[in-house]
Amino acid sequence: MRTIAVVGTGYVGLVTGVSLSEIGHTVTCIDIDEEKVKRMQQGESPIYEPGLSDMMSKNIEKKRLFFTTVHEEGFKNAEVIYIAVGTPEREDGSANLAFVEQVAKDIAANVTQDTIVVTKSTVPVGTNDRIQSIINENLAKNVKVEVASNPEFLKEGSAIYDSFNGDRIVVGSNSEEAANIIEEINKPFGVPVFKTGIKSAEMIKYASNAFLATKISFINEISNICERLDANVEDVANGMGMDKRIGDKFLNAGIGYGGSCFPKDTKALIQIAGNVKYDFELLKGVVKVNQKQQGLLIEKLKERLPDLKGKRIAVLGLAFKPNTDDMREAASLVVTEELINAGADVVAYDPIAMENAKKILNDELQYANGVEEAVNGSDAALVLTEWDEVKNVELDVFDRMAYPLVIDGRNCFSIEEMKENRIEYHSVGRPSVSSDSRQAITR
Numbered sequence: 001m002r003t004i005a006v007v008g009t010g011y012v013g014l015v016t017g018v019s020l021s022e023i024g025h026t027v028t029c030i031d032i033d034e035e036k037v038k039r040m041q042q043g044e045s046p047i048y049e050p051g052l053s054d055m056m057s058k059n060i061e062k063k064r065l066f067f068t069t070v071h072e073e074g075f076k077n078a079e080v081i082y083i084a085v086g087t088p089e090r091e092d093g094s095a096n097l098a099f100v101e102q103v104a105k106d107i108a109a110n111v112t113q114d115t116i117v118v119t120k121s122t123v124p125v126g127t128n129d130r131i132q133s134i135i136n137e138n139l140a141k142n143v144k145v146e147v148a149s150n151p152e153f154l155k156e157g158s159a160i161y162d163s164f165n166g167d168r169i170v171v172g173s174n175s176e177e178a179a180n181i182i183e184e185i186n187k188p189f190g191v192p193v194f195k196t197g198i199k200s201a202e203m204i205k206y207a208s209n210a211f212l213a214t215k216i217s218f219i220n221e222i223s224n225i226c227e228r229l230d231a232n233v234e235d236v237a238n239g240m241g242m243d244k245r246i247g248d249k250f251l252n253a254g255i256g257y258g259g260s261c262f263p264k265d266t267k268a269l270i271q272i273a274g275n276v277k278y279d280f281e282l283l284k285g286v287v288k289v290n291q292k293q294q295g296l297l298i299e300k301l302k303e304r305l306p307d308l309k310g311k312r313i314a315v316l317g318l319a320f321k322p323n324t325d326d327m328r329e330a331a332s333l334v335v336t337e338e339l340i341n342a343g344a345d346v347v348a349y350d351p352i353a354m355e356n357a358k359k360i361l362n363d364e365l366q367y368a369n370g371v372e373e374a375v376n377g378s379d380a381a382l383v384l385t386e387w388d389e390v391k392n393v394e395l396d397v398f399d400r401m402a403y404p405l406v407i408d409g410r411n412c413f414s415i416e417e418m419k420e421n422r423i424e425y426h427s428v429g430r431p432s433v434s435s436d437s438r439q440a441i442t443r
């Protein structure tokens, strides 16, 4: 078992640190955010991620998991240092490497023994070489540091599960010895290890995210065509997915991909290609389709309610996907802003992300304590996130609306059941349940 330091305790760093301690390593997680570190030292996870809190407490108790704000302390005795700080999007779409470069300098200033540095952060091709140079140029002690790439593929909302059940662990290294040590560290996870060169490993990460984003934009385009031809995109995706070459995953049509990675990584890959004078036309199309798709619900709503002024609109789900409190690049940012600008009274509900939402969404947004309270008296309900709590709601909850008009961006409900319950229902790429069925009904 190894002594490991993990720099950065966001979704990736904290999950990595906790998982590595769970399989027996001694791990110190380092973050510059004092508040966060204080909470983690007390066993409290700063993020919502199923299974994380329990695993964290268990390993703190077993004295295998520690937290600090002091790099020097964390690096003491560390044989391996993981870099897991953010690489957010710059205004031009390229990746901001300032945090990664700062960590490289912190490592150079503080390591006291030969060390392997493992980059988990998603970084443009060539960045690990740059990290290696920064460290070599700034080393305070006469020690050897070997930098390797080990991109992360976990999904938020199932991050702990993914760490123990991933499809592959990619290791990019110039040193066979370093690659072997990283493989050995990860052995207890039982996940296949794919070893390659550093640049290929860096590219595997961007190419994988870009490919998944492409699948989503592709099915969203198909869904838009299905709507115009009265076909059902769910059936189309199921039929396509039975072909093993296509696969049945990531073919859910909706209101576009959000989150902290697909939007930023697709744009970064366009930049990476552009830097070597390559125009990545396909990926530019994927990004454009995604932006268009985020406007779909408002378009559908305006077809039904052209004037939203004074209308009460319920928004169900704010996070960019279920089982996370992450609001980064969530479709709700665009949708709630447009509703408020159009003069609507917007009442939102999300089971987990409301605290984070309050920090970034328009102050005029109102928050409800549940689906029932959100839809109560509303003129329309928009579904933005497919939380179980939303999907499994008793449909008679929509009787509480001023008029039961549901516009579903995540295809949460069965068309048949909505018809039976006489709810006007519009979803993505599937036939609508029209208002005609309601004309005779008075409530």
Ligand SMILES: NC(=O)C1=CN([C@@H]2O[C@H](COP(=O)(O)OP(=O)(O)OC[C@H]3O[C@@H](n4cnc5c(N)ncnc54)[C@H](O)[C@@H]3O)[C@@H](O)[C@H]2O)C=CC1
Binding pocket: 007, 008, 009, 010, 011, 012, 013, 030, 031, 032, 033, 036, 084, 085, 086, 087, 099, 102, 103, 106, 120, 121, 122, 123, 152, 153, 154, 155, 156, 260, 261
């Ligand atoms: N969020 C996700 O699901 C995934 C993210 N990634 C990649 O992993 C990287 C990290 O992403 P997240 O965990 O979402 O980031 P995050 O933004 O949630 O967390 C980054 C953390 O690093 C800390 N930090 C910044 N500079 C520091 C320094 N010099 N020393 C110590 N701590 C420092 C920040 O305070 C913050 O807590 C990114 O490159 C991202 O693209 C990869 C796969 C999945």
Ligand SMILES: O=C(O)[C@H]1O[C@H](OP(=O)(O)OP(=O)(O)OC[C@H]2O[C@@H](n3ccc(=O)[nH]c3=O)[C@H](O)[C@@H]2O)[C@H](O)[C@@H](O)[C@@H]1O
Binding pocket: 122, 152, 153, 154, 155, 156, 157, 209, 212, 216, 249, 250, 251, 252, 253, 254, 255, 256, 257, 258, 259, 260, 261, 262, 320, 321
């Ligand atoms: O690099 C990253 O950060 C991560 O990005 C994604 O993970 P994540 O963003 O957590 O979540 P996903 O489940 O991939 O969903 C991303 C977005 O795509 C949307 N999506 C997903 C699947 C689908 O079929 N349709 C669809 O619209 C989701 O609603 C969500 O807004 C990848 O799935 C991870 O492998 C990767 O490690």
